[in-house]
Amino acid sequence: MRLRFLLxxxxxxxxxxxxxxxxxxxxxxxxxxxxxxDERQATNDALQASLEAPPRPLAEVLPGGAAPDSRTQWSRVxxxxxxxxxxELVARLRTVNGQPAYEILVPLRTDDGELVLIxxxxxxxxxxAQFAKFPPVPEGRVTVQARARIDEPPTRPAEPRGxxxxxxxxxxxxxxxxxxxxxxxxxxxxxxxQPGALEPLPLPQLESGPFLSYGMQWIAFGVMALVGWxxxxxxxxxxxxxLHEAGQRPRRKTVAxxxxxxxxxxxxxxxxxAREGAEAAPGGEQPATRGHRASSSEAGASGADTxxxxxx
Numbered sequence: 001m002r003l004r005f006l007l008x009x010x011x012x013x014x015x016x017x018x019x020x021x022x023x024x025x026x027x028x029x030x031x032x033x034x035x036x037x038d039e040r041q042a043t044n045d046a047l048q049a050s051l052e053a054p055p056r057p058l059a060e061v062l063p064g065g066a067a068p069d070s071r072t073q074w075s076r077v078x079x080x081x082x083x084x085x086x087x088e089l090v091a092r093l094r095t096v097n098g099q100p101a102y103e104i105l106v107p108l109r110t111d112d113g114e115l116v117l118i119x120x121x122x123x124x125x126x127x128x129a130q131f132a133k134f135p136p137v138p139e140g141r142v143t144v145q146a147r148a149r150i151d152e153p154p155t156r157p158a159e160p161r162g163x164x165x166x167x168x169x170x171x172x173x174x175x176x177x178x179x180x181x182x183x184x185x186x187x188x189x190x191x192x193x194q195p196g197a198l199e200p201l202p203l204p205q206l207e208s209g210p211f212l213s214y215g216m217q218w219i220a221f222g223v224m225a226l227v228g229w230x231x232x233x234x235x236x237x238x239x240x241x242x243l244h245e246a247g248q249r250p251r252r253k254t255v256a257x258x259x260x261x262x263x264x265x266x267x268x269x270x271x272x273x274a275r276e277g278a279e280a281a282p283g284g285e286q287p288a289t290r291g292h293r294a295s296s297s298e299a300g301a302s303g304a305d306t307x308x309x310x311x312x
Contacts, residue, residue, distance in 0.1 A: 138195050
Protein backbone atom coordinates (compact mmCIF):
# COMPACT_ATOMS: atom_id res chain seq x y z
CA MET A 1 0.00 0.00 0.00
CA ARG A 2 1.53 3.32 -1.08
CA LEU A 3 0.33 5.29 1.94
CA ARG A 4 2.32 3.06 4.26
CA PHE A 5 5.36 5.35 3.97
CA LEU A 6 3.44 7.95 6.00
CA LEU A 7 3.94 5.75 9.08
CA UNK A 8 7.72 5.56 8.74
CA UNK A 9 9.54 7.27 11.67
CA UNK A 10 11.45 9.69 9.45
CA UNK A 11 8.30 10.81 7.67
CA UNK A 12 6.37 11.12 10.94
CA UNK A 13 9.14 13.31 12.39
CA UNK A 14 9.11 15.51 9.28
CA UNK A 15 5.31 15.81 9.42
CA UNK A 16 5.33 16.82 13.10
CA UNK A 17 8.07 19.40 12.51
CA UNK A 18 6.31 20.94 9.50
CA UNK A 19 2.90 21.20 11.15
CA UNK A 20 4.38 22.51 14.41
CA UNK A 21 6.26 25.21 12.51
CA UNK A 22 3.14 26.15 10.52
CA UNK A 23 1.04 26.30 13.69
CA UNK A 24 3.63 28.55 15.34
CA UNK A 25 3.61 30.84 12.31
CA UNK A 26 -0.20 31.14 12.25
CA UNK A 27 -0.92 31.33 15.99
CA UNK A 28 2.17 32.94 17.55
CA UNK A 29 4.64 34.66 15.25
CA UNK A 30 2.28 36.30 12.76
CA UNK A 31 -0.22 37.52 15.41
CA UNK A 32 2.68 38.87 17.47
CA UNK A 33 3.96 41.03 14.61
CA UNK A 34 0.48 42.05 13.48
CA UNK A 35 -0.39 43.01 17.06
CA UNK A 36 2.69 45.22 17.23
CA UNK A 37 1.60 46.82 13.98
CA ASP A 38 -1.85 47.55 15.46
CA GLU A 39 -0.26 49.03 18.59
CA ARG A 40 2.01 51.26 16.53
CA GLN A 41 -0.92 52.35 14.39
CA ALA A 42 -3.00 53.20 17.45
CA THR A 43 -0.09 55.19 18.87
CA ASN A 44 0.32 57.08 15.61
CA ASP A 45 -3.41 57.86 15.47
CA ALA A 46 -3.45 59.10 19.06
CA LEU A 47 -0.33 61.19 18.56
CA GLN A 48 -1.64 62.68 15.35
CA ALA A 49 -4.92 63.58 17.05
CA SER A 50 -3.06 65.19 19.96
CA LEU A 51 -1.04 67.38 17.61
CA GLU A 52 -4.21 68.87 16.19
CA ALA A 53 -6.21 69.19 19.41
CA PRO A 54 -5.79 71.91 22.09
CA PRO A 55 -5.02 70.86 25.68
CA ARG A 56 -8.03 70.15 27.91
CA PRO A 57 -8.42 69.72 31.69
CA LEU A 58 -7.30 66.37 33.01
CA ALA A 59 -10.76 65.58 34.41
CA GLU A 60 -12.25 65.89 30.91
CA VAL A 61 -9.68 63.75 29.13
CA LEU A 62 -9.50 61.05 31.82
CA PRO A 63 -12.67 61.34 33.94
CA GLY A 64 -13.06 59.45 37.18
CA GLY A 65 -9.37 58.74 37.62
CA ALA A 66 -9.22 56.60 34.46
CA ALA A 67 -5.81 55.36 33.34
CA PRO A 68 -4.47 56.38 29.92
CA ASP A 69 -4.87 53.76 27.19
CA SER A 70 -3.95 53.45 23.53
CA ARG A 71 -6.70 55.93 22.58
CA THR A 72 -5.90 58.60 25.15
CA GLN A 73 -2.13 58.30 25.34
CA TRP A 74 -0.34 61.43 24.14
CA SER A 75 -3.46 63.49 24.77
CA ARG A 76 -2.63 67.04 25.87
CA VAL A 77 -4.00 67.92 29.31
CA UNK A 78 -3.81 70.83 31.73
CA UNK A 79 -3.14 70.15 35.42
CA UNK A 80 -3.27 72.67 38.26
CA UNK A 81 -1.69 72.00 41.62
CA UNK A 82 1.48 72.14 43.68
CA UNK A 83 4.74 70.21 43.27
CA UNK A 84 6.09 67.98 46.06
CA UNK A 85 9.88 68.24 45.51
CA UNK A 86 10.71 66.24 48.63
CA UNK A 87 9.53 63.10 46.78
CA GLU A 88 11.43 63.73 43.56
CA LEU A 89 12.74 60.61 41.75
CA VAL A 90 15.48 59.95 39.20
CA ALA A 91 14.79 57.32 36.51
CA ARG A 92 17.99 55.55 35.50
CA LEU A 93 18.98 53.60 32.38
CA ARG A 94 16.97 55.77 30.01
CA THR A 95 17.75 56.46 26.35
CA VAL A 96 16.91 59.64 24.47
CA ASN A 97 17.78 59.93 20.77
CA GLY A 98 20.09 56.96 21.13
CA GLN A 99 22.04 58.52 24.02
CA PRO A 100 21.98 57.66 27.76
CA ALA A 101 19.95 59.99 29.92
CA TYR A 102 18.20 60.41 33.29
CA GLU A 103 14.54 61.34 33.55
CA ILE A 104 13.40 63.45 36.50
CA LEU A 105 10.02 62.59 38.09
CA VAL A 106 8.14 64.61 40.67
CA PRO A 107 4.67 64.30 42.28
CA LEU A 108 2.12 67.08 41.83
CA ARG A 109 -0.89 67.40 44.12
CA THR A 110 -3.86 68.74 42.17
CA ASP A 111 -6.55 71.08 43.44
CA ASP A 112 -8.79 68.01 43.77
CA GLY A 113 -6.29 66.36 46.12
CA GLU A 114 -5.06 63.74 43.64
CA LEU A 115 -1.39 62.94 43.23
CA VAL A 116 -0.19 62.77 39.63
CA LEU A 117 3.32 61.81 38.55
CA ILE A 118 4.98 64.46 36.39
CA UNK A 119 7.89 63.63 34.07
CA UNK A 120 9.87 66.88 33.96
CA UNK A 121 12.09 65.75 31.06
CA UNK A 122 15.65 64.49 30.93
CA UNK A 123 19.20 65.48 31.80
CA UNK A 124 22.34 64.08 30.20
CA UNK A 125 25.02 62.30 32.25
CA UNK A 126 28.37 64.01 32.78
CA UNK A 127 31.88 62.69 32.30
CA UNK A 128 31.68 60.71 35.54
CA ALA A 129 28.36 59.09 34.47
CA GLN A 130 26.53 61.29 36.98
CA PHE A 131 23.93 63.83 35.90
CA ALA A 132 24.58 67.53 36.32
CA LYS A 133 22.67 69.70 38.72
CA PHE A 134 19.28 70.77 37.46
CA PRO A 135 16.95 73.56 38.62
CA PRO A 136 14.29 72.73 41.21
CA VAL A 137 10.59 72.90 40.57
CA PRO A 138 8.84 76.19 41.32
CA GLU A 139 7.07 76.63 44.63
CA GLY A 140 3.41 77.31 45.04
CA ARG A 141 0.43 76.69 42.78
CA VAL A 142 1.17 76.11 39.09
CA THR A 143 -0.74 75.14 35.95
CA VAL A 144 1.13 72.91 33.51
CA GLN A 145 0.46 71.38 30.10
CA ALA A 146 1.52 67.78 29.67
CA ARG A 147 0.86 64.66 27.62
CA ALA A 148 -0.79 61.61 29.16
CA ARG A 149 1.36 58.48 29.10
CA ILE A 150 0.74 54.81 29.93
CA ASP A 151 2.56 53.41 32.96
CA GLU A 152 5.67 51.32 32.41
CA PRO A 153 5.79 48.05 34.40
CA PRO A 154 8.11 48.05 37.41
CA THR A 155 11.34 46.10 37.03
CA ARG A 156 13.80 46.63 39.89
CA PRO A 157 13.25 48.18 43.32
CA ALA A 158 14.23 51.78 43.98
CA GLU A 159 17.73 52.57 45.23
CA PRO A 160 18.80 55.60 47.29
CA ARG A 161 21.83 57.31 45.72
CA GLY A 162 22.99 60.41 47.55
CA UNK A 163 20.14 62.85 48.00
CA UNK A 164 17.89 61.31 45.31
CA UNK A 165 15.94 58.09 45.11
CA UNK A 166 16.69 56.27 41.86
CA UNK A 167 14.14 54.06 40.09
CA UNK A 168 14.27 51.78 37.01
CA UNK A 169 11.07 52.69 35.20
CA UNK A 170 8.56 55.47 34.78
CA UNK A 171 5.00 55.13 35.99
CA UNK A 172 2.63 55.56 38.91
CA UNK A 173 3.21 52.02 40.20
CA UNK A 174 6.97 52.56 40.25
CA UNK A 175 6.51 55.85 42.13
CA UNK A 176 4.10 54.30 44.64
CA UNK A 177 6.60 51.57 45.53
CA UNK A 178 9.42 54.08 45.85
CA UNK A 179 7.61 56.79 47.87
CA UNK A 180 4.69 55.00 49.53
CA UNK A 181 2.27 57.60 48.12
CA UNK A 182 -0.98 56.85 46.27
CA UNK A 183 -0.81 58.13 42.68
CA UNK A 184 -3.38 58.49 39.95
CA UNK A 185 -2.80 55.86 37.18
CA UNK A 186 -0.48 56.91 34.39
CA UNK A 187 2.07 59.68 34.28
CA UNK A 188 2.23 63.02 32.49
CA UNK A 189 5.09 64.28 30.35
CA UNK A 190 5.68 68.04 30.47
CA UNK A 191 5.82 70.04 27.27
CA UNK A 192 8.46 72.64 26.54
CA UNK A 193 8.51 75.92 28.51
CA GLN A 194 6.17 74.65 31.22
CA PRO A 195 6.75 75.38 34.94
CA GLY A 196 9.32 72.86 36.20
CA ALA A 197 10.15 71.47 32.75
CA LEU A 198 13.70 70.44 31.88
CA GLU A 199 14.75 69.31 28.40
CA PRO A 200 11.49 67.84 27.03
CA LEU A 201 11.38 64.28 25.79
CA PRO A 202 11.01 63.99 21.99
CA LEU A 203 7.80 62.66 20.52
CA PRO A 204 7.92 59.35 18.63
CA GLN A 205 8.09 59.33 14.86
CA LEU A 206 4.85 58.80 12.96
CA GLU A 207 5.79 55.62 11.11
CA SER A 208 4.25 52.17 10.99
CA GLY A 209 7.52 50.26 11.05
CA PRO A 210 8.16 46.82 9.51
CA PHE A 211 5.73 44.87 11.70
CA LEU A 212 3.02 44.40 9.04
CA SER A 213 5.49 43.00 6.52
CA TYR A 214 7.01 40.74 9.20
CA GLY A 215 3.56 39.37 10.03
CA MET A 216 2.79 38.68 6.37
CA GLN A 217 6.17 36.95 6.00
CA TRP A 218 5.40 34.57 8.87
CA ILE A 219 2.06 33.72 7.27
CA ALA A 220 3.83 33.07 3.96
CA PHE A 221 6.40 30.85 5.70
CA GLY A 222 3.63 28.76 7.26
CA VAL A 223 1.85 28.37 3.92
CA MET A 224 5.10 27.44 2.16
CA ALA A 225 5.84 24.77 4.76
CA LEU A 226 2.43 23.14 4.27
CA VAL A 227 2.64 23.37 0.47
CA GLY A 228 6.11 21.85 0.51
CA TRP A 229 4.94 18.99 2.71
CA UNK A 230 2.00 18.35 0.37
CA UNK A 231 4.25 18.39 -2.68
CA UNK A 232 6.72 15.88 -1.28
CA UNK A 233 3.85 13.69 -0.08
CA UNK A 234 2.49 13.67 -3.63
CA UNK A 235 5.96 12.76 -4.92
CA UNK A 236 6.16 9.81 -2.55
CA UNK A 237 2.81 8.48 -3.71
CA UNK A 238 4.32 8.01 -7.16
CA UNK A 239 6.44 4.85 -7.80
CA UNK A 240 10.14 5.35 -7.17
CA UNK A 241 9.81 7.91 -4.37
CA UNK A 242 12.71 8.34 -2.00
CA LEU A 243 10.65 6.96 0.88
CA HIS A 244 8.65 4.42 -1.12
CA GLU A 245 8.02 0.96 0.26
CA ALA A 246 11.29 -0.87 0.83
CA GLY A 247 10.12 -3.98 -1.01
CA GLN A 248 9.63 -2.01 -4.23
CA ARG A 249 12.96 -0.20 -4.18
CA PRO A 250 15.96 -1.79 -5.98
CA ARG A 251 18.65 -3.04 -3.60
CA ARG A 252 21.91 -1.15 -3.74
CA LYS A 253 24.77 -3.27 -5.07
CA THR A 254 27.89 -3.91 -3.05
CA VAL A 255 31.40 -3.04 -4.26
CA ALA A 256 32.24 -6.75 -4.71
CA UNK A 257 29.17 -7.27 -6.88
CA UNK A 258 30.02 -4.28 -9.04
CA UNK A 259 33.65 -5.53 -9.51
CA UNK A 260 32.41 -9.02 -10.42
CA UNK A 261 30.09 -7.52 -13.05
CA UNK A 262 33.00 -5.53 -14.49
CA UNK A 263 35.11 -8.72 -14.78
CA UNK A 264 32.27 -10.54 -16.52
CA UNK A 265 31.80 -7.66 -18.96
CA UNK A 266 35.54 -7.63 -19.73
CA UNK A 267 35.62 -11.42 -20.43
CA UNK A 268 32.60 -11.25 -22.65
CA UNK A 269 34.09 -8.36 -24.59
CA UNK A 270 37.39 -10.24 -25.22
CA UNK A 271 35.54 -13.37 -26.41
CA UNK A 272 33.42 -11.30 -28.77
CA UNK A 273 36.46 -9.56 -30.25
CA ALA A 274 38.22 -12.92 -30.87
CA ARG A 275 35.14 -14.36 -32.56
CA GLU A 276 34.76 -11.32 -34.79
CA GLY A 277 38.44 -11.56 -35.83
CA ALA A 278 38.08 -15.22 -36.79
CA GLU A 279 35.01 -14.56 -38.87
CA ALA A 280 36.76 -11.71 -40.73
CA ALA A 281 39.81 -13.93 -41.87
CA PRO A 282 39.69 -15.49 -45.53
CA GLY A 283 38.61 -19.15 -45.69
CA GLY A 284 37.58 -19.09 -42.14
CA GLU A 285 41.15 -19.99 -41.03
CA GLN A 286 42.64 -18.69 -37.86
CA PRO A 287 45.30 -16.03 -38.45
CA ALA A 288 47.79 -17.95 -36.32
CA THR A 289 47.37 -21.15 -38.46
CA ARG A 290 47.93 -19.32 -41.77
CA GLY A 291 51.08 -17.78 -40.41
CA HIS A 292 52.34 -21.20 -39.35
CA ARG A 293 51.71 -22.70 -42.84
CA ALA A 294 53.45 -19.81 -44.61
CA SER A 295 56.52 -20.32 -42.42
CA SER A 296 56.61 -24.05 -43.27
CA SER A 297 56.46 -23.35 -47.04
CA GLU A 298 59.34 -20.92 -46.81
CA ALA A 299 61.39 -23.42 -44.81
CA GLY A 300 60.79 -26.12 -47.47
CA ALA A 301 61.87 -23.86 -50.32
CA SER A 302 65.03 -22.92 -48.47
CA GLY A 303 65.91 -26.56 -47.94
CA ALA A 304 65.49 -27.37 -51.66
CA ASP A 305 67.87 -24.58 -52.66
CA THR A 306 70.49 -25.89 -50.29
CA UNK A 307 70.28 -29.45 -51.79
CA UNK A 308 70.67 -28.10 -55.35
CA UNK A 309 73.75 -26.14 -54.41
CA UNK A 310 75.40 -29.21 -52.90
CA UNK A 311 74.75 -31.30 -56.05
CA UNK A 312 76.52 -28.74 -58.18
